[in-house]
Amino acid sequence: MSTKALIIGGSAGSFQIVIRILELFRPDLPIPVFLCLHRLKQVRKGFEETLNYNASLPVREPMDKEYIRPGKIYLAPSNYHMLIEKDLTIALSTEATVHHSRPSLDVFFSSAADVYGPGLLALLLSGANQDGTEGIAEVKRNGGTVVIQDPDDCEISTMCESAIKLTKPDQILTVSKIIEFVSLL
Amino acid sequence: MDIENQDIQAFIETVKSQSDYDFSDYSDKSLKRRLSKILLDRKLSLEVLLENIRADDDLLEKIVKDITVNTTELFRDPAVWHSLRFDILPRFQQQSNIKIWHPGCSTGQEVFSMMILLNELGLLQKTHLYASDLNEDVMEVAKQGIYKYRFNEGYLDNFDSVIRENPRVNDSYFDVPYSKYFHVDKTRDNLRMNKQMLTKPVYVKHDLVRDPNPFGEVFDLIICRNVIIYFNYELQNKVFKLFMDNMSPGSCLVLGVHESILGPFASRFDKKFQAYFKK
Ligand SMILES: C[S@@+](CC[C@H](N)C(=O)[O-])C[C@H]1O[C@@H](n2cnc3c(N)ncnc32)[C@H](O)[C@@H]1O
Secondary structure, eight states: OOOOEEEEEEOTTOHHHHHHHHTTOOTTOOSOEEEEEOOOGGGSTTHHHHHHSSOSSOEEOOOTTOBOOTTOEEEOOTTSEEEEOTTSBEEEEOOOOBTTBSSOHHHHHHHHHHHHGGGEEEEEOOOSSSTTHHHHHHHHHTTOEEEEEOGGGOSSOHHHHHHHHHOOOSEEEOHHHHHHHHHTO | OOOOHHHHHHHHHHHHHHSSOOOTTBOHHHHHHHHHHHHHHHTOOHHHHHHHHHHOHHHHHHHHHHHSOOOOOTTOSHHHHHHIIIIIGGGGTTSSOEEEEEETOTTSHHHHHHHHHHHHTTOSTTEEEEEEESOHHHHHHHHHTEEEOTTOTHHHHHHIIIIIBOTTSTTOBOOOOGGGTEEEETTTTEEEEOGGGTTSSEEEEOOTTTOOOSSOOOEEEEEEOSSGGGBOHHHHHHHHHHHHHTEEEEEEEEEOTTOOOOGGGGGGEEEETTEEEEO
């Protein structure tokens, strides 16, 4: 099954890795990429700008009902949950936080898994809470591919450890391997 | 709990046949999440829930209230309030009165935010405020103006950002005390809006899916944020038509920061600042 979408989730300790990943995408990237990242309250402003700094493709917070296009990089907006509808549009919601998080990785990953099924590639990075564990399990249940950052290589390992406990990922990779992996997309 | 498409259809049909509520044109994913949460919280299967709904109108009302999302904040998204403060509301200064409608007002934080800002601009006296929601329970909270304080400390930050600070002029600061508008009681864990503001807005139950304008007024400003994200494209257009038909010349519509007018009505508005101005 060829990859139809890449989703990346992370929290504390993932930011620098995401920045490096964003330098890698070629301009003719054939799939959409989604970032679902927890942000500290203090860095709500300027987050999008910072991610864009060295990114090879523009990173943008989508509007509700926007059509998903290949080659675009979507960042889950702060203070909203992001979901994907069957008709390949973005849906936003202000529903209660999940694991104290909005956007929540569980919410986003589950909805992406439901839409892209085996065509989904999910990447889980460093983080300090358990958000993402249920989402990663959903990706796997729907036949998608799961790559998790090696907990020993994480700045904060809670998130990846928790996900690995519930789900056997396709690969567990260090940052340098993740970089290699993404550059092959 | 996994909700399938036919489950959500069965739910929508049951509610529709038992009441005036129609969720056919709500966004799919959100509705599914809410329904599965309801089933989980009540430890019910969908079949049993639907059976109970058919037998019990009060339960149906409760479920309808649970299915909608009511989260809101005081001065949510300060950038929008900055734009209201410096770009949008001053345009109405010369008018003898200002009419504002908050459809989908939920527990009222947005309405209080508006009153506070209008008062700071000296416009509150001549403003008529109208607010509506599908859910009467949340409007009861709005009428009381009492909110939990814990986990809502962000309200004060937002107040500072919108009312005390001025992003357009460096280092300017308006020393407005909180007590001018509300009181925080940490032992009771509440934040209580001052009494003068409680009776100002008119609250009316209103369903954007099917009801006409409930106030018989045309509006200078309609502020409807984080409501239409729960509606599909068709229902959004229906709502835009309702708004447009009830807006005065020069008036504007403020949507949530991640909402936009797509489709046929886009050309009927000019997007300026954080608002859509009626052409
Ligand atoms: C997330 S709240 C938005 C509150 C506020 N406008 C804000 O942005 O902070 C959404 C509100 O829309 C209301 N709502 C949902 N469907 C509605 C309908 N068909 N007609 C009127 N209100 C509706 C819900 O009851 C809820 O209170």
